[in-house]
Amino acid sequence: KLQDLRAKRNALLPIGSLLPEILSQVFSFALIAENGNRRSEDLIPLTWVCRQWRDIAFEYPILWSSIDRTLKENWVLAFLQRSKEADL
Numbered sequence: 001k002l003q004d005l006r007a008k009r010n011a012l013l014p015i016g017s018l019l020p021e022i023l024s025q026v027f028s029f030a031l032i033a034e035n036g037n038r039r040s041e042d043l044i045p046l047t048w049v050c051r052q053w054r055d056i057a058f059e060y061p062i063l064w065s066s067i068d069r070t071l072k073e074n075w076v077l078a079f080l081q082r083s084k085e086a087d088l
Helices: 001-012 020-030 040-046 051-059 073-083
Strands: none
Touching: 020 040, 020 051, 040 051, 040 073, 051 073
């Protein structure tokens, strides 16, 4: 399948060799806006890059624990579900 070939290609990229813990920290830093505040909506596109990034983002509830009031209701519910037991 084409999807499997893409996953194998992505695994060969240098960023694909980062440990999930490190990549989750990169995600966390990527969410910080210029003014120093987290922007929850910026997490969503990170989960669309590839399957590995999506899986890693979903494994770290702390990434989903900051919920902006500007998010639409369906995204607020998704963030609450993905944050699991992390402090909000």
